Amino acid sequence: MSQRDGNCVFGQFVPEAVFEACRGAFEEAHRGDEEYQREVARTGDVFADRERFHTAVAALTTRISLPDTSREVEEFNIFADDTVEIYLYAPDN
Numbered sequence: 001m002s003q004r005d006g007n008c009v010f011g012q013f014v015p016e017a018v019f020e021a022c023r024g025a026f027e028e029a030h031r032g033d034e035e036y037q038r039e040v041a042r043t044g045d046v047f048a049d050r051e052r053f054h055t056a057v058a059a060l061t062t063r064i065s066l067p068d069t070s071r072e073v074e075e076f077n078i079f080a081d082d083t084v085e086i087y088l089y090a091p092d093n
Contacts (some may be wrong), residue, residue, distance in 0.1 A: 008087050022060075033056070036064050057075070071088040071089055071091060073086055074088060
């Protein structure tokens, strides 16, 4: 990761060989997000099936770590151009 802004890390997503072990989890989360977006579009209810979506995201974030920090990942976004932003939980005080 190349840049930090408080609790957010920005950079370029570069999957290495070990990413293959997690690919299924990412694909499952992506499918869950697509289903969630379809349900929201169909019903207009942004809370529709929200629990399943958050469960899929949580299953991924608990598997992600950054070698240069001991803080846990709270949320992350990977964009079409492979840029990534990762939000970290605030450090314990």
